[in-house]
Amino acid sequence: MNEVDLNETSVRDFNGQLHALDEQSNALAWRALNPAGRHCLAVGLDAPCEVTIAGHAGYYCAGMNSQATVVVEGNAGVGCAENMMSGHVHVKGDVSQSAGATAHGGLLVVDGNASARCGISMKGIDIVVKGSIGPMSAFMAQAGRLVVLGDAGDALGDSIYEAQIFVRGDVKGLGADCVEKVMRDEHALALRELLKAANVDDSISPEEFRRFGSSRSLYNFHVDNAGAY
Amino acid sequence: MCGIVGLFLKNSKYESQLGALMADMLSEMSDRGPDSAGFAIYGGTGEGLKMTLRGENLMDIAQELSLHLGETVTCKLHGSHGVLSLPEGTAEEVRAWLAENHPDTVVTGAGKRIELYKEVGLPADVASAFGLAEMSGTHGIGHTRMATESRVTTDGAHPFSTGPDQCLVHNGSLSNHASLRRVLKHQGVKIETENDSEVAAGYLTWKMHDGASLAEALKAGLDDLDGFFTFVVGTEDGFAVLRDPISCKPAVMAETDDYVAFASEYRALAGLPGVEDAHVFEPEPSRVYAWSHVN
Incomplete structure (x- = not known):
């Protein structure tokens, strides 16, 4: 285990050490002490390493991640795991706005709540939030899955494309072109796998969730829909 | 930002x-x-009135105000600002007096408990x-x-x-x-x-x-x-x-x-x-x- 004290090592140096890793590296387990809400911790990783942030992280933590596992033992600020390509990001506290934004792949698990715009423009990432999510989440979400064990805020899935949303609690309101869909066996099966991957308690069953997605009515322009754009 | x-x-x-x-x-x-x-x-x-001023010669202004109001006005300096301690209910009168006699002096804030500094x-x-x-x-x-x-x-x-x-x-x-x-x-x-x-x-x-x-x-x-x-x-x-x-x-x-x-x-x-x-x-x-x- 490599320990880095961020009171002594700059974020640039810390990230530089992580960027130097590849799958051949001996030391793939890292722990960053005293993060104190610093921005851009463990961004741009591209090696199968495991990085633990021992406290609260600032903006863009684990952004652009490939392959790596990043665990935040606290809250994470705006843009956590934004544009992730692959790998696993686990936040044990809450995440701020735009968690998982534009991300193409990988799994983001949030033990607490996510605030506004969770999964905005997501392009293939799986996001599992064990608490609730804020308004305008999954805005223009193109692919991937957003799973919420708690409630969802207003304007969920506004202008959504082919991403899938599963919510166990209440939904305050749906955005334009987002509709509730039937939860078929194949969806429940896939959701079960995803909940398992996110270490969600076995007592929570896929049948407790409702599924939301695009009604696809805005895909082709129709003058009657002009007001919805 | x-x-x-x-x-x-x-x-x-x-x-x-x-x-x-x-x-x-x-x-x-x-x-x-x-x-x-x-x-x-x-x-x-919260007793009396505090007024934070920005400007020159704030101690002199406090003395002039004491004479004008007929009551003791003190001033505590903090850098380019000073906090006047004034009798309650004199805010409007003091503002008007400052505007007339010291138009370059700025009142940044006033009230029972506020002090306001900016630079x-x-x-x-x-x-x-x-x-x-x-x-x-x-x-x-x-x-x-x-x-x-x-x-x-x-x-x-x-x-x-x-x-x-x-x-x-x-x-x-x-x-x-x-x-x-x-x-x-x-x-x-x-x-x-x-x-x-x-x-x-x-x-x-x-x-x-x-x-x-x-x-x-x-x-x-x-x-x-x-x-x-x-x-x-x-x-x-x-x-x-x-x-x-x-x-x-x-x-x-x-x-x-x-x-x-x-x-x-x-x-x-x-x-x-x-x-x-x-x-x-x-x-x-x-x-x-x-x-x-x-x-």
């Missing part, structure tokens, strides 16, 4: 450290606002020039500015105070401040600068003057203020927080048994005592949060 901080103490434990804690918070928000900085500190017994420069330099770290009090709010809507001047720095013991700091920008400024001027609200945030402060003062509570005034602002904002509003007894309906600008709060703290980013809270065990949360959009020593 701008940075805002606020610290409301629930008990007397950290009162003597309020300024020191706020100085660190402000300094941590330098990246968000290196142009200028300011803060309001609420302290003292151009890096937040840490501004805090040190005023001796913020040595100040004590029950609550305070601060701002680090990256100018967007008006020039980098001391007058354009936050907080803005447009009513007794009231002040406002703002992160964001308002689009309808020109038209709203005209409405407010028509209503008799004095707006001194071309700054959009001062219009927001004036708007709240106007609403409260018409009988609205601070919470009601802020709620009304959701309809009348067009633009992006996270506001923290200081009052004699506490502060309130409001974010625009799409929460465009960041905000994070930490609450313990001893304090409620607000900042644009968590790193400004990271140095607070006991913050590792605090309840850390993000205020929701369009929801008024308020803390007061009175309730």
Whole structure:
């Protein structure tokens, strides 16, 4: 285990050490002490390493991640795991706005709540939030899955494309072109796998969730829909 | 971009450290606002009237005011500012007298407990020039500015105070401040600068003057203020927080048994005592949060 004290090592140096890793590296387990809400911790990783942030992280933590596992033992600020390509990001506290934004792949698990715009423009990432999510989440979400064990805020899935949303609690309101869909066996099966991957308690069953997605009515322009754009 | 901080103490434990804690918070928000900085500190017994002035020869002005009012007026200097201790109920008279006799002297804030300081420069330099770290009090709010809507001047720095013991700091920008400024001027609200945030402060003062509570005034602002904002509003007894309906600008709060703290980013809270065990949360959009020593 490599320990880095961020009171002594700059974020640039810390990230530089992580960027130097590849799958051949001996030391793939890292722990960053005293993060104190610093921005851009463990961004741009591209090696199968495991990085633990021992406290609260600032903006863009684990952004652009490939392959790596990043665990935040606290809250994470705006843009956590934004544009992730692959790998696993686990936040044990809450995440701020735009968690998982534009991300193409990988799994983001949030033990607490996510605030506004969770999964905005997501392009293939799986996001599992064990608490609730804020308004305008999954805005223009193109692919991937957003799973919420708690409630969802207003304007969920506004202008959504082919991403899938599963919510166990209440939904305050749906955005334009987002509709509730039937939860078929194949969806429940896939959701079960995803909940398992996110270490969600076995007592929570896929049948407790409702599924939301695009009604696809805005895909082709129709003058009657002009007001919805 | 701008940075805002606020610290409301629930008990007397950290009162003597309020300024020191706020100085660190402000300094941590330098990246968000290196142009200028300011803060309001609420302290003292609430007896009499405190008026913060910016200008030259403030000690002489205090002496002249003593003669004019026939009562002792003292002045405590803090850098380019000074705090006058005046008899209660003399605010309007003193403002009029200053306008006539010392038109270059600026009143930054007045009330029973408010002291308001602001200056151009890096937040840490501004805090040190005023001796913020040595100040004590029950609550305070601060701002680090990256100018967007008006020039980098001391007058354009936050907080803005447009009513007794009231002040406002703002992160964001308002689009309808020109038209709203005209409405407010028509209503008799004095707006001194071309700054959009001062219009927001004036708007709240106007609403409260018409009988609205601070919470009601802020709620009304959701309809009348067009633009992006996270506001923290200081009052004699506490502060309130409001974010625009799409929460465009960041905000994070930490609450313990001893304090409620607000900042644009968590790193400004990271140095607070006991913050590792605090309840850390993000205020929701369009929801008024308020803390007061009175309730």
